[in-house]
Amino acid sequence: MNNLLVLPMALPVLAGIILIFFRNHIKLQRGISLVVMLSNIGIAIYLLNQIQEKGILRLDFGGWEPPFGILFVADSFSVILVLIASFVAAICLLYAFSSIGKAYENMLFYSFVNFLIAGVNGSFLTGDLFNLYVNFEVMLLASYVLVAMGGKRIQLRESIKYVVTNVLSSWFFLIAIAYLYGSVGTLNMAHISERIAESGQTPLLTGISMVFLTVFALKSGLFLYFWLPGSYSVPQTAVAALFGALLTKVGIYAIIRVFTLFFYHEPDFTHTIIGVLAGLTLIGGSIGAVAFKDIRQIVSYNVVISVGFILVGLAAGTQAALEGSIYYLLHDMIVKALLFLLAGTMIKVAGSARIDEMSGLIRNYPLFGWLFFIVMISLAGIPPLSGFIGKVLIGQGAVETGSYLLLALAFLSSIVVLYSLLRIFLNCFWGETMISFEDEVPMKMGWIIPCVLLTAATLGLGLGAESLAPYVSDAANTLLNPKIYIDAILHDN
Amino acid sequence: METLITILAGVLVTVATYLLLSKSVIRVILGTAILSHAAHLMIMTMGGVKRGEVPLLGGGEQGQYVDALPQALILTSIVIGFAVTALSLVLAYRTYQETGTDNLDELRGNKHE
Numbered sequence: 001m002n003n004l005l006v007l008p009m010a011l012p013v014l015a016g017i018i019l020i021f022f023r024n025h026i027k028l029q030r031g032i033s034l035v036v037m038l039s040n041i042g043i044a045i046y047l048l049n050q051i052q053e054k055g056i057l058r059l060d061f062g063g064w065e066p067p068f069g070i071l072f073v074a075d076s077f078s079v080i081l082v083l084i085a086s087f088v089a090a091i092c093l094l095y096a097f098s099s100i101g102k103a104y105e106n107m108l109f110y111s112f113v114n115f116l117i118a119g120v121n122g123s124f125l126t127g128d129l130f131n132l133y134v135n136f137e138v139m140l141l142a143s144y145v146l147v148a149m150g151g152k153r154i155q156l157r158e159s160i161k162y163v164v165t166n167v168l169s170s171w172f173f174l175i176a177i178a179y180l181y182g183s184v185g186t187l188n189m190a191h192i193s194e195r196i197a198e199s200g201q202t203p204l205l206t207g208i209s210m211v212f213l214t215v216f217a218l219k220s221g222l223f224l225y226f227w228l229p230g231s232y233s234v235p236q237t238a239v240a241a242l243f244g245a246l247l248t249k250v251g252i253y254a255i256i257r258v259f260t261l262f263f264y265h266e267p268d269f270t271h272t273i274i275g276v277l278a279g280l281t282l283i284g285g286s287i288g289a290v291a292f293k294d295i296r297q298i299v300s301y302n303v304v305i306s307v308g309f310i311l312v313g314l315a316a317g318t319q320a321a322l323e324g325s326i327y328y329l330l331h332d333m334i335v336k337a338l339l340f341l342l343a344g345t346m347i348k349v350a351g352s353a354r355i356d357e358m359s360g361l362i363r364n365y366p367l368f369g370w371l372f373f374i375v376m377i378s379l380a381g382i383p384p385l386s387g388f389i390g391k392v393l394i395g396q397g398a399v400e401t402g403s404y405l406l407l408a409l410a411f412l413s414s415i416v417v418l419y420s421l422l423r424i425f426l427n428c429f430w431g432e433t434m435i436s437f438e439d440e441v442p443m444k445m446g447w448i449i450p451c452v453l454l455t456a457a458t459l460g461l462g463l464g465a466e467s468l469a470p471y472v473s474d475a476a477n478t479l480l481n482p483k484i485y486i487d488a489i490l491h492d493n
Numbered sequence: 494m495e496t497l498i499t500i501l502a503g504v505l506v507t508v509a510t511y512l513l514l515s516k517s518v519i520r521v522i523l524g525t526a527i528l529s530h531a532a533h534l535m536i537m538t539m540g541g542v543k544r545g546e547v548p549l550l551g552g553g554e555q556g557q558y559v560d561a562l563p564q565a566l567i568l569t570s571i572v573i574g575f576a577v578t579a580l581s582l583v584l585a586y587r588t589y590q591e592t593g594t595d596n597l598d599e600l601r602g603n604k605h606e
């Protein structure tokens with residue numbers, strides 16, 4: 001019992017509601033949103049240390065003990081993700097302060113960002129399957145608004161597709177929940193896991209697991225990523241960065257949670273399918289990343305590649321591979337936010353999104369250019385930066401289980417990532433500058449400081465992996481031994 | 494009774510699929526609304542329709558109660574469905590205003606402008 005657990009979701013919800021009443025007080029809105037995100041970071045750090053001391057924490061709402069009530073559960077995996085999500089959200093807000101424009105701020109932009117974060121944090125923390133659905137919906141409703149906000153033609157066009165796709169996948173989610181409830185008679189995640197372990201994973205349950213996989217694949221862009229590049233490239237830069245960093249990661253979290261906690265009995269079937277889908281995602285994402293000349297498209301396809309990469313770790317399913325997945329998940333949240341922010345800023349200063357229409361930006365904005373260089377090598381996984389350790393561990397796991405094809409695909413995709421970003425770097429940053437010093441758009445401090453902070457974070461995550469290691473290995477350990485989770489929820493009174 | 498409701502859910506899914514495959518945005522949105530109701534019926538059937546007394550404290554004599562959980566799930570899900578349908582209708586209207594069409598074929602945007 002620890003009431004702090006509810007705050008990462010409750011604070012943003014309350015803040016989002018309060019901000020509606022201060023629609024015209026922009027300074028206040030900014031201040032409150034930032035304070036909420038920062039306090040979430042503090043709460044997450046405190047919770048992480050509590051978990052190290054006391055084991056998995058839980059909060060039964062209204063004192064209804066599991067499996068009867070609904071509850072929030074904090075294990076290392078979910079709280080690490082809450083921590084990084086809050087951090088990324090704070091940075092994206094910082095970027096939004098100087099880039100989003102007054103019209104957006106008056107249209108309750110900060111309220112919706114708060115609701116989005118509430119949904120994301122709630123999805124990470126919930127211990128009840130139906131609550132996961134509700135939190136997904138909270139997050140998605142906020143994201144529908146954020147995609148369409150601004151009301152440009154292309155935004156409305158893409159948001160219609162985004163909304164319909166997600167409504168359909170939510171429908172599948174409901175159906176999957178109904179099937180699972182019909183066959184195991186409970187919605188508490190620990191209890192479901194226990195019941196499935198008792199009855200054995202029958203073919204029926206494996207079938208249900210495939211419905212779940214479809215749902216989360218649609219949400220996370222695993223193979224079913226056709227909606228992703230369109231809807232991630234139309235919103236404002238700060239919003240796109242939030243999406244790229246957080247939304248698909250919630251889907252990945254759900255896949256990892258469901259397939260390590262419920263459906264881990266038939267890995268030959270389920271995890272092979274995840275592996276195949278991950279491989280196809282890597283291939284498709286790689287093709288997309290080299291095919292386009294629009295920076296936003298290239299960056300969006302990089303999101304797809306990383307989804308495939310993280311799930312290679314789950315498909316391998318050893319301790320090392322899962323640790324690698326978690327490291328890479330954290331790394332990816334930070335670096336994708338940075339990549340989207342840099343790409344958006346490039347488009348702003350160059351006035352075009354096509355890589356053959358800009359050149360020599362590094363002469364005008366040297367610091368900015370080097371930041372892009374760092375994000376590029378970080379995504380490719382060069383050692384002192386954060387991508388390295390995740391890649392090594394996932395590779396190690398793939399070798400342990402002998403899935404060499406996946407290993408090859410995963411590392412080939414890293415080369416494609418490097419190539420696609422190098423293409424941007426060479427075309428846009430090198431060569432003759434096309435912006436004369438007179439009509440150079442001044443680089444605002446509010447644009448560059450968030451990028452510097454995120455770059456520092458990727459360096460910190462790479463160099464400070466040692467200090468993060470106990471939490472990550474605890475998280476992977478809990479994922480691999482569902483009994484720890486079940487005991488903490490059901491048998492610990 | 495369960496069989497009947499299952500068939501009804503199936504009919505609803507059929508109708509919804511037909512609407513989803515059409516070109517008009519409004520029809521697609523109506524399709525998603527019907528689809529969600531099919532899911533609600535499905536949840537209700539999965540929980541078992543009526544097997545005992547109403548689930549109130551001190552209500553029943555035999556000690557056997559109807560499962561109340563599916564009702565709670567459906568209620569929540571209906572609320573969410575309302576919100577999403579309302580939002581998508583507004584979105585469709587704005588899109589119609591902005592692009593002058595509600596034909597999904599014309600909203601495709603193959604050229605990445």
